[in-house]
Amino acid sequence: MGPLPDRPPPPEAPSAPAASPAAPDAAVGSAANEALPGDAPQRVLIWRRFRRNKLAVTGALVLCAFALVSVFSEFVAPSTPDAYNAARTYAPPQRIHFVDTSDGFDLGMYVYDYRVERDPETLANTYTVDESTKIPVGLFVRGEPYEMWGLFTADRHLIGSSHPEQDVYLLGADRNGRDMASRIAHGTRVSMSIGLAGVALSFVLGLVLGGLSGYLGGRVDNTIQRAIEFLMSIPTIPLWMGLSAAVPRDWNSVQTYLAITVILSLIGWTDLARVVRGRFLSLRQEDFVTAARLDGCGTGRIIGRHMLPSFTSHIIASLTLAVPFMILAETSLSFLGLGLQPPVVSWGVLLQEAQNIHSIANAPWLLLPGVAVTVAVLVLNFVGDGVRDAADPYR
Template sequence: MERTSTSQLAVALRQFRKHRLAVWGGRILLVLYLMAAFAGFFSPYDPNYYELYPPKGHHPPTRIHFVDPETGRLTRPFVYATKRSIDPVTLQPRYEEDPSQGKFYVRFFVRTPEQPYTIFRVFRSDLRLFGVDSPGRIFLMGTDNFGRDLFSRVVYGGQVSLTIGILSALVSFALGLLLGGIAGYFSGRPFRLSLPPSAWRGVGLLLGPLSLLLWLGVAAAALFLAFSFARLSPGKDPFSLGIDALVVLLGVLAAGAILYRLFREPIRLDPDDLIMRTVEIIAAIPSLFLLISLRAVFPTNIDPLLTFYLVVGLLGFIGWGGLARVVRGIVLSVREMDYVQAARALGASDGRIIARHVLPATASYVIVSLSLTIPGFILGESGLSFLGLGVTEPYTSWGLLLQAAQQGGFASFTDRPWVLWPGFFIFLSVLSWNFLGDGLRDALDPRRRQ
């Protein structure tokens, strides 16, 4: 009997299908990303569209009727127009259906030339999945305080929140793979830094100038602290003046010693120590505090599109340390393998060995870790936007929508709970990514396969 061999991809795919939660997580994410990619088609209105009169602020979800009240039979889905009044007790807007204006049937694949949109900022269209004729309005999830359709804003908000999660993860993993691979492969092989440089090879070309700037910065900091102490010292008596002169002298001596060693004696620097100490410094600072501090360096009134890329860069910058640690450990073990030693004996360069033999060994871990890291970045962006430091108008994100919801206080939970829909989508996307990551981990790890 002839036996057919099965590829590793087929085995992993079969194992992944056995994880029901991972399969459903992938399906949910596929739907969310498709809706975000074609947000203009799935949303009935432009996310920033609202009417000044009649106002629609905090309009509850529109009730869709499937039974004709006159005949009692099933009919095409339709909605009624609403009329607005003010509750005399709570002073909150109150909306009631107004059948006197007639029925407004829900139509599919409608054209909205007054509200066009673009797909991927390339193709222009005005075709939408559903809608109703004016003056009727259909709000599947109600409206916000300005009367903007919340369903349309949630769909468009997914473009930002879901995209930032992936882009930030890619930035983080690029830094983590590069620096973790360098730290692991060159561990125990310090290079000499001297001026002028005699032989900077491989990693020395990257870390040599960086370490030079680091030592120059330390020398400048010593001088700055010494002169700042002398300038801010309140005492004018001879003893205080003597202390100031001593501090300045020590600062000058410290800066001189650093510069003397830097320019006269070669410095031995281990890339592993430099990178891992940087990771430890970043890990010692709480992530949210570091993220807010870095964001506070930039002005809050910069261009909204620039803010989007700024948030991507900040999230990626603070998230690469954990991956770099694990990649370093994997590379430390892989670099001693026979095939790596054989490539080195045949004269392969360090860059070729890292790219062709070392980093591919981390592929399975990277894929799993990527799927488990993306939800963390989605939560990070939501937290920044909720605090008012993330994406700004006219763009929107799920965190920004939650910020607008919390402005109503407890009324958001009692009088208008529909404004909390963005929180449900954050929960759904994070949970789906976690399920997908668990399934990929079971599928790609031979020890977990059933």
């Protein structure tokens, strides 16, 4: 046989394009970006989820503004809360103007003064805008002296009249000629701090008593639950009235403030204790709790280090959503005349002074503390919902 004919060589497979030197780095970077959310600390993950909720972020910004007003109320207020002018009773709010074109072009903040006429029969003041008289308004102006946090004396105010002898009423005046903007700013500190202090105490009571009730069970659980049921069976308003009536009337404002805070805390811990008990009843049979118990951990360590972190999101939500309840409770008590009393300034005290027909018909700006209460409650609920969703470990 002759030699076999030569066969053509098989076609070469197309060669893969050479990887660029940057490809491995890009792949590593992509893998690192994908692994970042799982490797990030829990607080970073919570913050990333929280900032996606625009409503909660907006509420947090407004809440920060309330906090700043509470801390620096003396500086933010145009005047002191007790400064009055008898010639300006029920003065309406003055609108701030920024540009004056009546005489050239003048750029700056100012308000128009009032022209006051007194009714000879009712002796009531009638106010009309006097555009011929301008009162300049400035920032960081000198005004009524005050004690900042009781530590030092100052007279600088964030906003106010550039001439200390002239009064400015940006939110109007009350029946004694006191500036409502200043009184609302000072009332923010009292109402917000009562809410935070009351929630802190009720939060501790709810966690401790609810945790012991759910973890230990038996007689401890039975005793705590009967006490909770007794407190929850009493109508809220009569209970507030009875406890507030027990506060001696000769106590000063600080003692009354502390008493109201304790009263609100003793009422507001029952709901949280019920929820914590229910979660502990379901968690105490879990494997990680059994393992911690067999490892020799004490009751306090098991509750604080193993069981409570498993429902952190609900605890945070309960904490933030309980603050509006405390604020509304203080406002209701003061409005009914059973809580804080003048000379203490709070939103409830200001609303109590406005509960008459004259204020509703002729001076509606006296109801502005109610707007502050509504806004504070709304933003606290928005922030609470956002934090709860962000801290949910099952998302």
